[in-house]
Amino acid sequence: MGSALSRTNRGQRRADDLIQGMTQAAYDEIAEWYEHTFLADQHASAGGQGADPLGIRKALDVLLSEGHGPCLDIGCGTGVFAGQVRGLGWDPVGVDLSGQMLRYAVGRLPVARADGTALPIRDASMAAAVAVMVHTDMPDYPAVVGEVARVLRPGGRFVHVGVHPCFCGGFADRGDPDAVVIRPGYGEPHWTTASWTKRGLRDKVGASHLPLPELLRTFTENGLVLDDFMEGGGPTPTVFAVRAHRLPAATS
Known part of the structure; x- marks a missing residue:
């Protein structure tokens, strides 16, 4: 049984690595x-650069x-959200992971090219962390959240x-x-290139899906405490946001 589980885990890891590599190459x-095009089109369709129809920036303001x-x-x-984080x-x-994306980010914030499942950051060194509209790009998001928990300071x-x-x-x-309209497929984690919008991103880079219970367990199983939630967009929500924290160090 143990060897069978080990083979299954290795197979899943190889699949995740393959998807991660495909996603990185796609974003490059x-x-x-x-x-120059996608972000500009988003701003135009939203009614201008300051508009926030899905509540993404509002969620970041309120929860961070x-x-x-x-x-x-x-x-x-x-680095599209760097200015907002700095403004707070x-x-x-x-x-x-995408070196080509980081070419644009480097003028907006200090950056490093790194895998979110193996962050080159020392333990308990970050006061806060954000992941904004990216978890669908990460086939092993639980491992990413595990790394977040590691690098957060107690109380972060x-x-x-x-x-x-x-x-x-x-x-x-x-x-x-x-x-x-919800068709079959919600209940199982999976990766897909099917797009749910007409803006042409997911059919280019794909998306990983986690059902809501598994997404929430991603935080709690990595030792984070859930604090608050928000939804954005309408009339049916498009965005789901979570704030969690690392427990403060125990005092004697």
Whole structure:
């Protein structure tokens, strides 16, 4: 039984590594398009650069809130949220696997090219961490959250802002702005290139899906305490956000 489980785990690890490599290559390939076209189109369709129709920036403002000290931006991409994190008083530091995306990020925050499942950061050195609209790019998100828990200081906060696992995925038809049709496929973790939007990102880079219970267990099973939640977008939520923290050190 033990050897069978070991083979299963090794097989899953190889599959995750393959997907991670494909995702990295895809983002390297589309970095220029992402920076100059995709983000510009998003701002235009949202009504301008300051608009926030999905509540992504609101969730980051409310759940991260003001603070100070180093804040790790996991999967920072081109550094699009660095200014907002800095505006809340934090010192953002970014990591991403895509070297081409980091070419744009380097002018916005200090960055390192790194795998989120093996962060080149010492234990208990980060006051906070954020992962904004990136967990679908990470086939082993539980391992990423485990690394977050390791590098957070006792009492440090972690803010996850991502697509809503119940209403966004290859199983969700969001073609009608007033309704979402959910097809079979929500209940099992999987990776897909099916896109739930018309903006053309997921069909380029793919997406990993975790059902809501598994997403929440990702935090608790890594020793983080859940503090608060938010949803954004409407009429059916598009965004689901979580704030958690690492327990303070025990006092005698």
